[in-house]
Amino acid sequence: MIDPQQATPRPDAPAVEDPATMPFPLISDISAARWLLVFIIAAAIYFFHGFLVPVLAATIIAFASWPLSRSVQRALGIDRTATAALFVLVIVLFLVVPVTMALLYAFRELQQWIYWVFEVNANGAATPLWMVDLPQIGDWIDEQWMRHIGRPGAIADLVQLTSGNTIASIYRSVLAAGNVAFHLALNLLFMLIALFVFYRDGDKIAGQIDIIGARILPRxxxxxxxxxxxxxxxxxxxxxxxxxxEGVILGIAYWIAGVPSPVTLGVITGIMALIPGGAPLCFTLVSIYLVASGSPLAGVLLFLWGAIELFIVDKTIRPVLVGGPVKMPFLPTFFGLVGGVKTMGIVGLFVGPVLMALLVAIWREWLREIRTHPQTP
Structure with a gap:
């Protein structure tokens, strides 16, 4: 009987190299895998960066409404697909449609402002009487108005000085808003699709993220x-x-008080309300305008309406909804708002502040950990 150790190897059998004689690799297997992963992630970000904004918006909405969606699913006894479809439909009806209608109406009001600007730039306009009648500063305002606004061509010179663009180029940009609206509609569609997937498969996605996150940051x-x-x-x-x-409530108050363009001012107030102190500044300025333009009662009532509404929101509604006031510093909130709009458009109004809030929360968490467990030398 032939000993297996003395058997002659087959000619077609692959030769087994001695590990001691194998060449030393320039890059280890682990390093090569990591660099390959980094390359794939970078390529994916490059090719799919156009979907980043809608995916971020969908992620934020899904995070905020996830506990409610699970509660509704258990209460109605439906599956995850039906729950996802129901919540996407609710968001479309009660968030997307009202916001879109408000923005469209505000854009129509802005068109009237633009037509007024072109008319004043062509023919000039006298200083409003309520500005001239202001004590102490009326004459100075009248002089500045006639210098920068009142004479023909003054607005074009002011726009050229402040922005470097001509008033005609700005008007062409406004007319090209149709392309912006189409791009926004595509982002909205992608956001709704991503939101449906997150509602349906959120548990699986969260589980996979937990596994990878625990591997990267185990402690x-x-x-x-x-x-x-x-x-x-x-x-x-x-x-x-x-x-x-707050934008809706104060916008209704503007309309009742007879303020011009109440929808536009309501949208501006809602945007400013994202910044600490923004909403009080808006309704205070509008109240001052009403008082100065000959409607003192409407101005005082509007100011009282805004002050009472702000007190109720800060002292009752906000603590009930979030368990206490959201303490965000002014500067991160402002940078999140402006930076979000600059990089992501209208969606950045909601994404930017959330990202800055996450950054501040993680910063505070690390500081708390350092103070609780200081490293010993």
Whole structure:
């Protein structure tokens, strides 16, 4: 009987190299895999960066409404697909449609302002009497008005000085808003599709993210995975939704008080309400305008309406919704708002403040951990 160790190897059998004689690899397998992963992620970001804004918006909405969606699913006894379809439909009816209608109406009012600007630039306009009658500063305002606005061509010179563009180029940009609206509609469609997927498969996606996050940050991921959802929910509920509500309520008050362009001013108030102190500034300026233009009673009542509404929101509604006021510093909130609009358009109004709130929350969490467990030398 032939000993297996003495058997002659087959000619077609692959030769087994001695590990000691194998060449030393320039890059280890682990390093090569990591660099390959980085390359794939970078390529994916490059090719799909156009979908980043709608996916971020869908992620924020899904985070904020996830507990409610699970509660509705259990109460109605329906599956995840039906729950996802129901919530997407609710968001379209009660969020997308009202916001779109308000923006369209505000754009129509802005067109009237633009036509007025072109008419004044062509023919000039006298200083409003209520400005001239202001004590102490009426004459100075009249002089500045006639220098920068009142004479023909003054507005074009002012626009050229401040922005570097001609008034005609700005008007052409306004006329090209149709392309912006089409791009916004595409982003909205992609956001709704991503939101449906998140509602339906959110559990699986969250589980996979937890596995990878625990691998990357083994000591901090458990705490961060709790901070991030709570921060997103508190920011969306305590800042975005309440700001939209303040814009609606104060916009109705503007309309009742007889303020010109109440929808546009309501939209501006809602945007400014995202910034601490923005809403009081808006309704105070509008109240001053009413008083100065000969409607003192309407101005005083509008100011009282805004002050009472702000007190009720800050002392009752906001603590009930988020368990306490959302304490965000002014500067991060302002940068999040302006930076979000600059990089993401109208969607950045909601995405920017949330991202800054996450950054501030993670910063505070790390500071708390350092203070609780200081490193010993």
């Amino acid at each position: 901090r991921w458990e705490r961060l995975s709790r901070v991030v959802p709570l921060t997103i929910s508190a920011t969306v509920t305590g800042m975005t939704l309440i700001a939209m509500g």
